[in-house]
Amino acid sequence: MPDFFEYLSPNVAVSLPAWLDLASVAVGGLTGALVARERRLDPIGFIGLSMLCGLGGGLIRDMAMQSGGVYMLDNPYAIPAAVLIGLVAFLFPGPFARIPNLIEWVDIISVGLFALGGTDKAIVHGLLPISAVLMGTLTGVGGGMLRDVFLGDVPGIFKPSNFYAVCAVAGSAVYYVLVMFLGANKYLAAILLMAVTVGLRRWSLS
Amino acid sequence: MPDFFEYLSPNVAVSLPAWLDLASVAVGGLTGALVARERRLDPIGFIGLSMLCGLGGGLIRDMAMQSGGVYMLDNPYAIPAAVLIGLVAFLFPGPFARIPNLIEWVDIISVGLFALGGTDKAIVHGLLPISAVLMGTLTGVGGGMLRDVFLGDVPGIFKPSNFYAVCAVAGSAVYYVLVMFLGANKYLAAILLMAVTVGLRRWSLS
């Protein structure tokens, strides 16, 4: 894809900092743990769902892209973080119960963070624009899709996950255009990706 | 697998033309869009199912083979084609409603085209005969399997997808034997693969 390298500004090939990926794992894991709480699962169910939602989207991304390694296997903190989130959410349910609509906020923030990680990895590895947006979207909604399929919430997912997918497409596209075509700083672009993804979702719920 | 290269005639390593892969995406996408129509999904549902069925089988193939790249990410037309099919099928439902049994024809033609793409990629990358037939079969039925799992049609799939799998196995095996053992021209072999796959399916329905 050499014709795209002309758009490359120097900062494009520099990945976002590693703590952002870890933040996705934590927030994604929390969405899983909150669903485990709704279903009154045991601690293993909490940990299993936290791992599925915290690590699943990134694993789908890495298996599909086949470049740049497998994040959850290469990073020594990713798996422990997902396990820890599941455990903490099981042991201390109090704080999570007090925040209203917590699950919806956590869900869409997690979609945004994963979309960010997916789009950025695709940019670093020089994927085509539309492939980068698809990888961002797939990473964004992948963990939730796996969770729904595993829990048998299948018929339900196709409508509500619509919203998530649209939010993730819009956020990923905004990030790609800003970084690759307009030469924007990646942190600024990341903030706008989050604003677009979360904003669209809140707007769709209002 | 050097012992298999003795069968290689000069044309074996030449892939089938790229438009055949694109045709699989289009026909596969159409199977998804027709299911979306049956379920009265919204435009996002049409596009989502068109992408799942048009790109899913090839993605499974590429993730499992781990060689030769990821078609849907490398080809700039694959993702747009799947999106477009979903959109067109949503906006202009008329023509699709007029053809009787359209979904069954489209389904099995899609299985044949994907089986062709899967078997041929496996041949180009020198897989073992039985692995090539399995890759053809998996590519052929993969998109439909994903669709069924995602839509929660799970108990139903195991019986009817039997037929599809058998048709795909037979078509892939015919193609492999013709190209690798009998040195047949790939276009001729492709036509026979389609004839065997579609023919077996029609015969099983009669």
Add this chain to the structure above:
Amino acid sequence: MPDFFEYLSPNVAVSLPAWLDLASVAVGGLTGALVARERRLDPIGFIGLSMLCGLGGGLIRDMAMQSGGVYMLDNPYAIPAAVLIGLVAFLFPGPFARIPNLIEWVDIISVGLFALGGTDKAIVHGLLPISAVLMGTLTGVGGGMLRDVFLGDVPGIFKPSNFYAVCAVAGSAVYYVLVMFLGANKYLAAILLMAVTVGLRRWSLS
């Protein structure tokens, strides 16, 4: 991950013998065939489930690890073995009907064998300790998870598969610690992995 190689004793990089992988395929395939029998599926259903359970866990492992090739595609006996098990179980149901609780024994032995194959491949390829245990666990329970998702046994799986996952985590961790930290012989470690995995499961059922 060079800091881990200091633990490497000479035998660590030598894989377990190939017949152990083939034994996993056979035992895993048998779990699928026994489920096909419970559901009174036709021969294609037997073969399909035998392949899904015999080959699925290893395929997930190889797609996630992205190193060391894809076992079921590279080994000429894996696919035939899974097909054969399905066929034999369909044609000669007698012996399988006579052994009480056969399916539970076969299930957990299969989990142990797959966990062994997954952990050992991860060790050979130098994965981080926690990644190796996760790969062992995922390989151990992967085939059964796929089976449940495909058959629509979805709500049920999250509780009972808990046990399997815990047994697989424990067995994989024991193997990793023995081989990598204590320099134990791989065969001895393999026997202890099987004892821990199967023992925990039997204890949980008593």
